[in-house]
Amino acid sequence: MIITINGAGVRKELQRLKVKITNVSDQWRLTKNGKQEVTDVMYLTMFYFSSSGIPAPAVYFVDYKYHCIFLEEIVGSSTLRDHINSVQRRDSCADRGLHELAERVGRILAKMHDENVIHGDLTTSNMLLRRGPEATEPELVFIDFGLSYISALPEDKGVDLFVLEKAFLSTHPDTDVLFEKLLKSYAATSKMSAAVIKKLDEVRLRGRKRSMVG
Amino acid sequence: MKLTQTLELYPDTRVTQVLFKSVENAAELRQKAVEGKINGALINPTMLVDPFQVLVAANRAFHLHSIGKMKTRSLNSEIIFSLSPTNNISEAFKRFGLSDRDVSVLVVVVHGKDELQAVADVTAMVDGQQLPVDQVSSLSDLEKIRKLYKVTPQEETCGSLLDAVVCRMAIKDVM
Numbered sequence: 224m225i226i227t228i229n230g231a232g233v234r235k236e237l238q239r240l241k242v243k244i245t246n247v248s249d250q251w252r253l254t255k256n257g258k259q260e261v262t263d264v265m266y267l268t269m270f271y272f273s274s275s276g277i278p279a280p281a282v283y284f285v286d287y288k289y290h291c292i293f294l295e296e297i298v299g300s301s302t303l304r305d306h307i308n309s310v311q312r313r314d315s316c317a318d319r320g321l322h323e324l325a326e327r328v329g330r331i332l333a334k335m336h337d338e339n340v341i342h343g344d345l346t347t348s349n350m351l352l353r354r355g356p357e358a359t360e361p362e363l364v365f366i367d368f369g370l371s372y373i374s375a376l377p378e379d380k381g382v383d384l385f386v387l388e389k390a391f392l393s394t395h396p397d398t399d400v401l402f403e404k405l406l407k408s409y410a411a412t413s414k415m416s417a418a419v420i421k422k423l424d425e426v427r428l429r430g431r432k433r434s435m436v437g
Numbered sequence: 438m439k440l441t442q443t444l445e446l447y448p449d450t451r452v453t454q455v456l457f458k459s460v461e462n463a464a465e466l467r468q469k470a471v472e473g474k475i476n477g478a479l480i481n482p483t484m485l486v487d488p489f490q491v492l493v494a495a496n497r498a499f500h501l502h503s504i505g506k507m508k509t510r511s512l513n514s515e516i517i518f519s520l521s522p523t524n525n526i527s528e529a530f531k532r533f534g535l536s537d538r539d540v541s542v543l544v545v546v547v548h549g550k551d552e553l554q555a556v557a558d559v560t561a562m563v564d565g566q567q568l569p570v571d572q573v574s575s576l577s578d579l580e581k582i583r584k585l586y587k588v589t590p591q592e593e594t595c596g597s598l599l600d601a602v603v604c605r606m607a608i609k610d611v612m
């Protein structure tokens with residue numbers, strides 16, 4: 224960690240970085256077709272290079288000796304998971320706040336997928352709500368891109384959403400409506416949503432069939 | 438006034454920043470730096486957003502120095518190069534290093550725990566008025582910074598300009 228005026232960073236070990244570091248430049252270029260396996264650093268930097276501005280922790284330092292990266296620590300935050308749980312426990316009328324949040328998540332996911340970034344591990348524990356100055360909306364920040372990769376395939380994006388759906392519905396009971404809002408907002412924001420939602424439906428069907436047989 | 442911080446990854450190392458405005462001898466300082474007579478990096482503060490940006494650059498430079506992987510010839514030039522979002526060394530010196538007509542300068546000295554004399558020696562060479570380092574943002578040329586680091590307006594709504602800048606500094610040779 225670097226001692227700073229703003230606060231400390233979070234250390235994260237990356238095994239894959241160990242292999243890539245010695246073969247810089249060409250191997251890191253994104254190929255036009257298909258997937259390219261890249262690490263956290265790439266995704267975080269993609270966000271910073273993309274004009275759509277997807278919120279993720281900043282990269283402070285890449286350590287070439289110990290093969291790890293140092294990220295911005297999102298201080299003053301809680302996970303979306305904890306937030307949904309506490310709101311549901313308190314008062315079901317507060318759902319409207321949750322609906323707005325779900326829509327925001329859908330919009331950010333749409334932007335991410337439009338940049339062809341697949342998160343790979345979408346859960347409400349990987350979405351942080353950072354409290355801003357008083358009387359402002361908390362900021363949504365996505366974290367943990369350790370399983371991320373680049374893909375333009377609607378199938379991969381559909382699976383990404385499916386993973387979130389399963390995590391969402393199993394962690395937070397009675398949130399079908401909430402997730403629908405998320406998907407609607409995703410569909411409205413993403414330029415390629417039709418194909419993705421179609422794939423999502425297919426994957427959902429596949430999942431069900433398997434459990435019927437097994 | 439001046440700001441001294443420890444590099445947590447290298448706990449025996451300190452980074453001190455000293456900020457000056459109304460500098461009269463920029464050309465002389467630059468010449469001395471070229472001749473290797475200055476034990477510190479001379480940075481153009483209009484390209485800086487925050488002292489943290491300098492700390493990150495110093496950390497990176499020191500790290501590369503410690504594993505023998507610097508791209509430039511000295512630790513001080515590596516600090517200047519680390520500030521740049523690109524891998525072009527001469528461009529980095531041109532944009533972030535001190536030039537003859539500059540009227541402000543941020544001096545960065547990397548030193549050991551007890552080597553404060555090194556800081557005093559470099560500070561004495563500058564003919565200018567010291568400012569508290571945390572006021573460096575009052576000298577920032579934000580438009581030039583945004584342009585050079587290619588920061589989009591959407592990024593700035595999502596995170597700060599400082600984050601965008603530091604990110605590009607951190608990953609430039611991975612990309």
